[in-house]
Amino acid sequence: MRGAQPLIGVFDSGVGGLTVVAALRRRLPGASILYLGDTARLPYGTKSRRTVLRYSQTNVDFLERRKVDALVVACNTASAMALDELIVLAPHWGVLEPGASAAVAAASRHIGVIATESTVGSGAYEEAIRRLDPRLRVSQRSCPLLVPLVEEGWEEDEITGSIVARYLEPLLAEGIDTLLLGCTHYPMLRGVLERVCGPDVTLVDSAESTGALVERELRAGGWTDGPGPGPASVRLFATDAGPRFAKLAERILGEPATLEWIDVNEPAGTLGSGEEVETS
Amino acid sequence: MRGAQPLIGVFDSGVGGLTVVAALRRRLPGASILYLGDTARLPYGTKSRRTVLRYSQTNVDFLERRKVDALVVACNTASAMALDELIVLAPHWGVLEPGASAAVAAASRHIGVIATESTVGSGAYEEAIRRLDPRLRVSQRSCPLLVPLVEEGWEEDEITGSIVARYLEPLLAEGIDTLLLGCTHYPMLRGVLERVCGPDVTLVDSAESTGALVERELRAGGWTDGPGPGPASVRLFATDAGPRFAKLAERILGEPATLEWIDVNEPAGTLGSGEEVETS
Numbered sequence: 438m439r440g441a442q443p444l445i446g447v448f449d450s451g452v453g454g455l456t457v458v459a460a461l462r463r464r465l466p467g468a469s470i471l472y473l474g475d476t477a478r479l480p481y482g483t484k485s486r487r488t489v490l491r492y493s494q495t496n497v498d499f500l501e502r503r504k505v506d507a508l509v510v511a512c513n514t515a516s517a518m519a520l521d522e523l524i525v526l527a528p529h530w531g532v533l534e535p536g537a538s539a540a541v542a543a544a545s546r547h548i549g550v551i552a553t554e555s556t557v558g559s560g561a562y563e564e565a566i567r568r569l570d571p572r573l574r575v576s577q578r579s580c581p582l583l584v585p586l587v588e589e590g591w592e593e594d595e596i597t598g599s600i601v602a603r604y605l606e607p608l609l610a611e612g613i614d615t616l617l618l619g620c621t622h623y624p625m626l627r628g629v630l631e632r633v634c635g636p637d638v639t640l641v642d643s644a645e646s647t648g649a650l651v652e653r654e655l656r657a658g659g660w661t662d663g664p665g666p667g668p669a670s671v672r673l674f675a676t677d678a679g680p681r682f683a684k685l686a687e688r689i690l691g692e693p694a695t696l697e698w699i700d701v702n703e704p705a706g707t708l709g710s711g712e713e714v715e716t717s
Numbered sequence: 718m719r720g721a722q723p724l725i726g727v728f729d730s731g732v733g734g735l736t737v738v739a740a741l742r743r744r745l746p747g748a749s750i751l752y753l754g755d756t757a758r759l760p761y762g763t764k765s766r767r768t769v770l771r772y773s774q775t776n777v778d779f780l781e782r783r784k785v786d787a788l789v790v791a792c793n794t795a796s797a798m799a800l801d802e803l804i805v806l807a808p809h810w811g812v813l814e815p816g817a818s819a820a821v822a823a824a825s826r827h828i829g830v831i832a833t834e835s836t837v838g839s840g841a842y843e844e845a846i847r848r849l850d851p852r853l854r855v856s857q858r859s860c861p862l863l864v865p866l867v868e869e870g871w872e873e874d875e876i877t878g879s880i881v882a883r884y885l886e887p888l889l890a891e892g893i894d895t896l897l898l899g900c901t902h903y904p905m906l907r908g909v910l911e912r913v914c915g916p917d918v919t920l921v922d923s924a925e926s927t928g929a930l931v932e933r934e935l936r937a938g939g940w941t942d943g944p945g946p947g948p949a950s951v952r953l954f955a956t957d958a959g960p961r962f963a964k965l966a967e968r969i970l971g972e973p974a975t976l977e978w979i980d981v982n983e984p985a986g987t988l989g990s991g992e993e994v995e996t997s
Contacts, residue, residue, distance in 0.1 A: 581868065599876055
């Protein structure tokens with residue numbers, strides 16, 4: 438109900454979308470969050486539109502059965518390939534439009550976009566940026582190894598530096614002034630991306646700009662004015678909740694995290710029965 | 718029926734298992750092959766036993782509904798985590814035991830095993846080797862970046878050399894004399910693996926040794942003595958059949974490949990209706 442604190446549903450192909458959860462928690466500390474990481478079927482970024490749409494719809498249905506008041510598609514690939522065709526009853530947002538508009542606000546001439554293969558292939562970032570400002574140049578580059586590097590925990594490794602330099606070389610040679618991080622895992626690589634780009638390129642992170650958009654819209658809609666039905670809570674569900682994903686979730690959230698194992702096709706009543714996997 | 722050419726079902730999480738198909742075709746040119754790559758749910762190598770078992774069983778059921786005479790689990794992770802619990806009616810083999818026995822035959826003292834995180838975590842290679850020869854030392858290393866590097870097409874890249882050297886360093890420092898490639902993608906990296914290992918380490922490839930085992934057992938069982946019901950055919954099905962996977966399939970098979978898109982939960986009668994995706 439309006440005038441209370443909302444329950445926000447967030448899904449991603451894996452745990453990368455927790456970068457969006459972290460942004461939402463900073464901005465809307467009273468809101469409760471239900472997160473779903475589709476870790477059993479990740480990655481989405483190498484898969485076809487048809488498959489990404491099918492997976493995204495089951496994730497939306499799972500969250501809507503749990504009565505979320507608002508829904509965030511915290512996966513760039515799903516935002517790029519499936520958002521327009523998803524059937525969602527609650528107010529909802531992807532990470533693509535907020536990322537594109539933050540990049541347009543930051544850019545002077547030329548935006549570089551790095552993302553998964555499927556996101557780049559969809560051309561959705563390019564379209565979104567051109568709709569906002571057709572004078573800006575846009576160059577894209579898919580970076581399939583960056584998600585595995587984050588998952589390996591090599592964020593600060595020199596090999597990661599070489600791979601990032603390889604991927605960014607053509608974009609930097611073309612003279613981009615803004616780099617849009619078009620995948621929720623990439624903020625974990627901000628350090629190495631900044632070092633490779635140098636001081637003349639502004640990095641824009643779609644997790645942060647999505648958090649800002651959701652906050653603005655929920656406040657404008659009269660949410661967040663009153664107390665919630667209880668203390669704000671964050672529950673993290675995953676379709677495959679092994680220790681590997683729990684560890685990465687802790688690295689992203691910067692605090693202990695418990696993933697609850699869930700089958701997205703189970704009825705809502707069984708939610709509490711999920712096994713929990715902690716990293717400790 | 719015996720005395721004719723068999724129809725062999727083969728599945729893998731993706732297209733890496735085509736290295737086994739290539740070995741089978743060289744050895745059993747009269748046999749027909751039905752391949753299933755579960756590309757919509759790959760990778761298996763980062764996922765839990767429970768998820769890998771569930772996915773593997775749907776793949777087995779899909780192939781058995783198509784009346785295969787024999788079945789090969791051409792995925793190391795599924796062989797390591799799920800083979801014992803799978804319900805399979807046809808004679809069947811995984812890639813783990815043949816790989817382990819080829820490594821034992823090649824080794825003098827110390828075998829290094831490289832594989833996915835889940836395969837290494839299962840300890841199945843170590844167990845299989847110790848059962849065959851308890852005097853051999855075994856050291857394992859998970860190499861999560863090698864599959865993404867093959868999928869990126871960077872087999873001959875210097876960055877791949879650095880990453881392979883990083884992964885193999887502890888194994889080489891311990892003095893392994895044999896390196897078992899415990900993932901169907903790794904034969905694609907044979908060049909760089911040989912360069913990093915040097916001439917004193919023997920590389921053993923479970924695709925090749927699995928092909929040899931399947932040939933031996935089918936011939937011993939009276940298969941392959943007569944003509945088939947028609948010319949030998951190879952059909953490649955994939956749960957996500959975008960051009961990315963079709964291109965990689967061509968690189969592995971070394972010839973044009975057509976992937977037919979299939980839902981593993983569809984009844985057998987609809988097989989012919991799959992969309993085809995060609996790389997050209």
